[in-house]
Amino acid sequence: xxxxxxxxxxxxxxxxxxxxxxxxxxxxxxxxxxxxxxxxxxxxxxxxxxxxxxxxxxxxxxxxxxxxxxxxxxxxxxxxxxxxxxxxxxxxxxxxxxxxxxxxxxxxxxxxxxxxxxxxxxxxxxxxxxxxxxxxxxxxxxxxxxxxxxxxxxxxxxxxxxxxxxxxxxxxxxxxxxxxxxxxxxxxxxxxxxxxxxxxxxxxxxxxxxxxxxxxxxxxxxxxxxxxxxxxxxxxxxx
Amino acid sequence: xxxxxxxxxxxxxxxxxxxxxxxxxxxxxxxxxxxxxxxxxxxxxxxxxxxxxxxxxxxxxxxxxxxxxxxxxxxxxxxxxxxxxxxxxxxxxxxxxxxxxxxxxxxxxxxxxxxxxxxxxxxxxxxxxxxxxxxxxxxxxxxxxxxxxxxxxxxxxxxxxxxxxxxxxxxxxxxxxxxxxxxxxxxxxxxxxxxxxxxxxxxxxxxxxxxxxxxxxxxxxxxxxxxxxxxxxxxxxxx
Amino acid sequence: xxxxxxxxxxxxxxxxxxxxxxxxxxxxxxxxxxxxxxxxxxxxxxxxxxxxxxxxxxxxxxxxxxxxxxxxxxxxxxxxxxxxxxxxxxxxxxxxxxxxxxxxxxxxxxxxxxxxxxxxxxxxxxxxxxxxxxxxxxxxxxxxxxxxxxxxxxxxxxxxxxxxxxxxxxxxxxxxxxxxxxxxxxxxxxxxxxxxxxxxxxxxxxxxxxxxxxxxxxxxxxxxxxxxxxxxxxxxxxx
Numbered sequence: 001x002x003x004x005x006x007x008x009x010x011x012x013x014x015x016x017x018x019x020x021x022x023x024x025x026x027x028x029x030x031x032x033x034x035x036x037x038x039x040x041x042x043x044x045x046x047x048x049x050x051x052x053x054x055x056x057x058x059x060x061x062x063x064x065x066x067x068x069x070x071x072x073x074x075x076x077x078x079x080x081x082x083x084x085x086x087x088x089x090x091x092x093x094x095x096x097x098x099x100x101x102x103x104x105x106x107x108x109x110x111x112x113x114x115x116x117x118x119x120x121x122x123x124x125x126x127x128x129x130x131x132x133x134x135x136x137x138x139x140x141x142x143x144x145x146x147x148x149x150x151x152x153x154x155x156x157x158x159x160x161x162x163x164x165x166x167x168x169x170x171x172x173x174x175x176x177x178x179x180x181x182x183x184x185x186x187x188x189x190x191x192x193x194x195x196x197x198x199x200x201x202x203x204x205x206x207x208x209x210x211x212x213x214x215x216x217x218x219x220x221x222x223x224x225x226x227x228x229x230x231x232x233x234x235x236x237x238x239x
Numbered sequence: 240x241x242x243x244x245x246x247x248x249x250x251x252x253x254x255x256x257x258x259x260x261x262x263x264x265x266x267x268x269x270x271x272x273x274x275x276x277x278x279x280x281x282x283x284x285x286x287x288x289x290x291x292x293x294x295x296x297x298x299x300x301x302x303x304x305x306x307x308x309x310x311x312x313x314x315x316x317x318x319x320x321x322x323x324x325x326x327x328x329x330x331x332x333x334x335x336x337x338x339x340x341x342x343x344x345x346x347x348x349x350x351x352x353x354x355x356x357x358x359x360x361x362x363x364x365x366x367x368x369x370x371x372x373x374x375x376x377x378x379x380x381x382x383x384x385x386x387x388x389x390x391x392x393x394x395x396x397x398x399x400x401x402x403x404x405x406x407x408x409x410x411x412x413x414x415x416x417x418x419x420x421x422x423x424x425x426x427x428x429x430x431x432x433x434x435x436x437x438x439x440x441x442x443x444x445x446x447x448x449x450x451x452x453x454x455x456x457x458x459x460x461x462x463x464x465x466x467x468x469x470x471x472x473x474x475x476x477x478x
Numbered sequence: 479x480x481x482x483x484x485x486x487x488x489x490x491x492x493x494x495x496x497x498x499x500x501x502x503x504x505x506x507x508x509x510x511x512x513x514x515x516x517x518x519x520x521x522x523x524x525x526x527x528x529x530x531x532x533x534x535x536x537x538x539x540x541x542x543x544x545x546x547x548x549x550x551x552x553x554x555x556x557x558x559x560x561x562x563x564x565x566x567x568x569x570x571x572x573x574x575x576x577x578x579x580x581x582x583x584x585x586x587x588x589x590x591x592x593x594x595x596x597x598x599x600x601x602x603x604x605x606x607x608x609x610x611x612x613x614x615x616x617x618x619x620x621x622x623x624x625x626x627x628x629x630x631x632x633x634x635x636x637x638x639x640x641x642x643x644x645x646x647x648x649x650x651x652x653x654x655x656x657x658x659x660x661x662x663x664x665x666x667x668x669x670x671x672x673x674x675x676x677x678x679x680x681x682x683x684x685x686x687x688x689x690x691x692x693x694x695x696x697x698x699x700x701x702x703x704x705x706x707x708x709x710x711x712x713x714x715x716x717x
Contacts, residue, residue: 003279016255024399295672
């Protein structure tokens with residue numbers, strides 16, 4: 001992908017945002033993108049490839065939103081960045097801005113990278129293909145609240161072994177919550193890791209604004225022996 | 240290595256092609272390089288270090304081939320890119336283009352990176368050392384074909400857990416093959432992941448033109464519990 | 479972090495030194511930095527984040543040393559580069575050079591990256607905050623020597639599975655040492671991997687000048703089944 005970009009737009013500067021999204025975890029990729037995009041300069045072009053449906057009928061999109069451009073498969077990955085600032089969406093069908101041979105397993109290289117490079121060269125978004133109206137939703141289950149109890153779940157584990165959940169600040173609100181995972185009470189929501197002793201498990205609001213389960217100086221993923229963290233239940237109780 | 244390049248050729252742009260080749264897997268590195276090089280601009284300089292023999296008598300080479308320059312150890316890593324377009328090969332012996340102190344365990348930093356930076360600065364290839372004639376072959380075992388059966392094997396697992404085999408498109412030809420691995424029939428060769436249901440194992444031709452064993456939405460490496468994928472047998476039967 | 483730098487200093491070139499330091503292993507990060515910094519051009523700005531104490535009272539520092547600038551938490555990470563060439567240290571307290579909202583869990587993005595970008599833009603180090611006098615020491619245990627025996631230990635495993643120890647060239651001196659780990663004699667200190675047959679365990683002085691335990695063509699970490707290499711004992715005997 002970097003070679004393709006360098007061939008079409010030799011002056012373009014390429015930054016690696018992340019190559020560490022868990023295999024085919026569209027939710028993790030979408031949230032990473034949504035959390036990171038606003039820190040990049042206006043005009044940035046994002047090539048986003050978490051693409052389990054590559055080669056199927058799923059569409060390849062490019063969208064302008066919030067002063068930035070995002071390219072990726074229509075599988076929910078771009079959904080969080082297609083918010084209030086959405087200007088337009090196109091489907092990447094114009095063969096002039098793809099590689100001559102498009103493989104059925106690597107659209108990152110053959111469709112998304114060349115489209116991004118041509119955009120960087122000044123090709124207008126509307127030249128890449130016809131306007132597209134809607135995009136696939138991102139399937140993030142909402143926590144279930146019943147009385148003083150909330151049933152949340154783990155969305156993914158980050159590279160430090162922190163377990164990122166679907167309980168966002170907006171959902172938690174101003175209430176005081178106590179957190180439980182795998183039958184283990186880990187106390188109230190803390191501000192930062194050093195609010196507990198070394199080696200202790202804790203819950204806090206991560207830099208993305210979501211409840212995370214962590215171990216100070218360690219890995220919650222390893223501590224809890226979770227092989228498949230995605231979907232693991234987390235319970236919260238308010239006072 | 241990046242610091243060395245930035246010190247000698249401050250304007251050179253460095254792209255990371257991959258840091259994920261399995262430890263000391265020369266075949267994986269060589270195939271990655273062969274598959275990727277043509278997507279990079281003419282004139283690109285490739286620093287290629289998969290180098291289990293570092294510090295031994297194996298030579299350090301630079302070669303011009305297909306309008307690009309490749310530097311690396313003479314262990315087969317550069318063999319696939321030294322094809323029809325090969326112009327010249329030199330051995331990197333000129334001390335003027337190495338770091339002053341060459342460690343016996345990190346020639347990437349001390350020999351290959353400085354040579355690449357000097358090439359970028361305009362030093363001619365022939366100044367880096369004497370012409371060298373031949374290079375080590377790359378030992379990729381060919382599949383054995385007997386009648387309607389082909390015995391192939393896994394060369395490496397990629398970062399998604401796909402098992403890349405030694406059965407290339409050229410060997411498979413036009414025949415219809417049925418694939419078996421670890422005693423499990425996984426059907427005919429498919430076009431892309433979504434040709435089978437979620438979670439199903441399949442065989443397809445990967446973006447590099449070789450037969451791969453995959454799991455849709457998963458990892459064949461994990462599904463088959465392969466600790467050492469390299470060399471694992473794969474059987475094919477034609478109708 | 480890259481987005482923040484690109485937003486403040488669009489022309490700054492960012493190189494990734496490493497994203498592979500073991501989780502929260504300050505010693506590993508500090509030694510990597512100390513080993514690598516001298517290979518980078520004079521004037522380079524290093525953003526160093528191995529930061530288990532993020533959000534606590536630990537200070538955020540920037541220091542000029544040896545013609546380069548280093549930013550990082552005051553937890554020992556910068557200690558080895560604050561050697562003979564140290565010119566000045568400041569604490570990063572000036573809110574004008576932080577992001578408007580500083581999260582308690584990601585100072586890399588909110589404090590260190592913006593400070594580095596402003597330095598690149600020409601802001602003087604002294605504008606970032608008040609002079610700071612001392613920094614936290616780096617807690618690297620020294621090997622214990624008694625007679626002809628030395629008790630060393632593993633500091634970390636690198637990405638190849640080599641076990642890097644606290645026995646540096648300066649401590650080993652000119653004596654001939656025989657090395658033992660997990661009850662296994664692995665012979666004298668070698669010069670490079672190919673001094674032993676394929677698959678054999680060996681001890682050598684790595685590119686950083688420290689004794690390392692390796693397997694030729696393999697991984698010492700895997701061979702010895704070490705789940706937590708940090709602190710594992712290594713014994714040396716001199717003749």
